[in-house]
Amino acid sequence: MGTGIPLGRWFGVRVSANWSVLVTLLLFTYMLADSVFPVVHAGSSKAAYWIAAIATSVVFFVTLLAHELAHAVAAKHYGMPVRSITLWLMGGMTDLAEEPPTPRADAVIAAVGPLTSLALGGVGIGLAAAVGSGLTGASLAWLGSVNVILAVFNLLPGAPLDGGRLLRAVLWMHYRDHARAAAAAARTGRGLGIALCVLGWFEFLYGGIAGLWLVLLGWFIMSAATVEQRTSRSEKIRGVTAGHAMTPLSFAAPDWWTVAQLLGGMPAAAFTEPVIALVDWDGQAHDLVTLRQLETVPAEQRADIRLREVAARVRARPLLVGVDADVAEIAPQLVFYRGVALVRDDGRPVGVITGVEIARAEHLAELGRQPVG
Numbered sequence: 456m457g458t459g460i461p462l463g464r465w466f467g468v469r470v471s472a473n474w475s476v477l478v479t480l481l482l483f484t485y486m487l488a489d490s491v492f493p494v495v496h497a498g499s500s501k502a503a504y505w506i507a508a509i510a511t512s513v514v515f516f517v518t519l520l521a522h523e524l525a526h527a528v529a530a531k532h533y534g535m536p537v538r539s540i541t542l543w544l545m546g547g548m549t550d551l552a553e554e555p556p557t558p559r560a561d562a563v564i565a566a567v568g569p570l571t572s573l574a575l576g577g578v579g580i581g582l583a584a585a586v587g588s589g590l591t592g593a594s595l596a597w598l599g600s601v602n603v604i605l606a607v608f609n610l611l612p613g614a615p616l617d618g619g620r621l622l623r624a625v626l627w628m629h630y631r632d633h634a635r636a637a638a639a640a641a642r643t644g645r646g647l648g649i650a651l652c653v654l655g656w657f658e659f660l661y662g663g664i665a666g667l668w669l670v671l672l673g674w675f676i677m678s679a680a681t682v683e684q685r686t687s688r689s690e691k692i693r694g695v696t697a698g699h700a701m702t703p704l705s706f707a708a709p710d711w712w713t714v715a716q717l718l719g720g721m722p723a724a725a726f727t728e729p730v731i732a733l734v735d736w737d738g739q740a741h742d743l744v745t746l747r748q749l750e751t752v753p754a755e756q757r758a759d760i761r762l763r764e765v766a767a768r769v770r771a772r773p774l775l776v777g778v779d780a781d782v783a784e785i786a787p788q789l790v791f792y793r794g795v796a797l798v799r800d801d802g803r804p805v806g807v808i809t810g811v812e813i814a815r816a817e818h819l820a821e822l823g824r825q826p827v828g
């Protein structure tokens with residue numbers, strides 16, 4: 456979701472707003488001033504409509520914040536650190552530093568948000584009835600109904616929406632497996648996002664411009680659910696060590712060897728391994744080359760070019776990890792290290808981890824087995 460406009464600290468939690476909130480607020484203000492208030496309460500001045508619209512939008516923003524703060528307060532109640540709150544298109548994201556300790560805590564933290572919106576909705580509608588049919592009444596009625604809609608929307612069962620978190624809590628209780636429940640809730644979230652996109656597109660084709668807003672909303676949910684999916688996947692392999700997940704390397708080449716020396720001196724078995732680790736004078740692994748990289752060296756230069764020069768032609772270095780490193784920590788980092796980690800024992804190269812090894816560890820975890828190295 457990126458970073459947004461900082462809004463200071465509330466109850467010790469850093470709050471910021473995504474740019475999409477500003478767009479939503481401007482849109483709502485325009486809608487209220489231009490079409491809602493003049494219809495509901497005819498006869499007031501244009502200025503009165505705009506003042507009421509701006510005030511209503513600001514209060515709406517505060518109710519959004521109240522929804523998110525309810526999540527944050529509940530999380531703190533369960534002893535969970537809350538990193539930040541980011542308000543976005545249709546609500547917010549409360550960034551919790553850890554996963555909830557129990558399914559019950561997960562459910563409560565998820566439920567208090569929509570319950571707050573529902574309660575505020577009830578208060579708004581109640582006050583509107585008490586105040587009567589003036590502009591204030593119209594504003595309160597609008598705020599009340601939008602908060603009810605917000606509560607219902609957030610209860611749609613797909614992560615990252617609150618309904619998705621509730622689904623996760625229920626599945627967690629059922630499977631007794633948090634990672635599996637989180638993966639299922641994220642999958643449902645992606646499905647939900649796609650459905651909203653399609654629905655919005657149809658509305659746009661047959662109805663009007665409002666459909667595009669639904670497409671945007673669906674896209675937001677889809678991308679957030681994809682992030683959740685990735686996180687839940689690497690959570691599944693938490694505890695698996697690099698030494699167990701890696702493909703072992705039987706051979707390492709001295710980095711001062713030329714390409715020709717390697718092709719002549721490398722044991723046949725090593726050619727079936729995914730990479731060739733390079734070691735320095737002390738036998739310490741620091742880089743690697745692949746057959747594909749070697750192929751780029753013209754035949755007439757192979758006797759002159761050293762392996763470390765071939766390795767240096769790729770700007771990104773491999774990630775260097777120890778045999779005891781956790782694969783769940785390695786997986787999300789690979790993308791910054793040309794997709795490969797060199798596993799070392801005391802500095803000596805012993806294996807390699809790429810997307811293939813990560814996928815293997817994930818499949819084994821899914822099957823209830825630990826990789827055996």
Ligand SMILES: [Zn+2]
Nearest residue numbers: 568569609617
């Ligand atoms: Zn919420």
